[in-house]
Amino acid sequence: MLAKDGARAVSLRAVARRAGVSQTAPYRHFSDKGALVAAVAAEGFRRLALAMDAAARRARPRTAAARVRALGQGYVRFAVANPAMVRLMFGPLLVQRAEHPALDAAARAAYAMIAAAVAEALGAPQGGEEASVATIAAWALVHGLSQLLIDRQISAAMCGGLARGALIDRVIGEFGRGLASPKSGESR
Amino acid sequence: MLAKDGARAVSLRAVARRAGVSQTAPYRHFSDKGALVAAVAAEGFRRLALAMDAAARRARPRTAAARVRALGQGYVRFAVANPAMVRLMFGPLLVQRAEHPALDAAARAAYAMIAAAVAEALGAPQGGEEASVATIAAWALVHGLSQLLIDRQISAAMCGGLARGALIDRVIGEFGRGLASPKSGESR
């Protein structure tokens, strides 16, 4: 339902109809519409982590920085392939993420993948200030790019004729340059 | 209403009540709830552009790269200061941004500020491939950081004890390093 008609069309009643039960039956399984959404979003974070991992494996990265880039590409490609899901995961239907432990755990797991890879690429201890900043920067970059692509904020005119896939690679490469330690960088 | 109770609480009827008119009076001025939201979002983009500009002026940047960083800081600080507005501007209540010309124009104007500054910092022609990629990367970084901060996705544990303001500066500095031309970079 999410993929076909967007998050807007996901109503508790519609879900119930689709399941062939009465409109209030979902309340036996979820305390709230928010709880249902949180459960779906948690599944989304699990799939996101899987997609990132698969992308990193497929790329067979030879350096830690290359692994970070592969993870980022997996992130953005997942977002572009599942726009409604990602919108749900970060959207306003989730009032309080902390209220739903399963959601929170799934989101943290996805974050941890990026954090570990960035720390290794940097050779800095995970949890330290330097690694934390770099991790958040990496996450912000791929997250922002995903959101902009999903929301169609990036018109064709803005991206100098680049195809979407190429744009993703180039933007991520932009950051990878900064990643390759304080010294000079491998160009791509 | 946006700032106090969030975008969720903005209903056409509530707006009408607040204005002291009947519930359908807004339809004399906006064809749709979407049109009202688009008008508010357009105002939001105008304020965002103003906030970025003010930040860039206040910083008195001496290099073009410093100006880009100041714009980015203005972007993120505006988002953190006006979370509901920013959520509205990029949220799902806006079905088709292109349908509302005023909104589109305001959003493009904000984008143009970043594009011009990045192109100058790079010494590359605006609209060219290199400048386009760098602009989108810069935008994605500040946009992503804004969204993550707004949605409280960044827990205290993730940012190595840095205060919010310091985190913003450091993350933007991370990108600025890549900006300072293919050669080495000024450190902050």
Added chain:
DNA sequence: GCCCAATGTTGACGATGTCAACATTGGGCT
């Protein structure tokens, strides 16, 4: 001073999230 366009109102329809009260049913205990 009239008239029309702008603006506002009333009443209604279908949809939604949610609640309270009631019904069904299947598996574990005696």
Added chain:
DNA sequence: AGCCCAATGTTGACATCGTCAACATTGGGC
């Protein structure tokens, strides 16, 4: 085997929402 409770589902209702159609008001230009 037979009972009973917990899980699950249903009916009906309420307030709210976006939206529409039909009707009322009103103030400024001819």
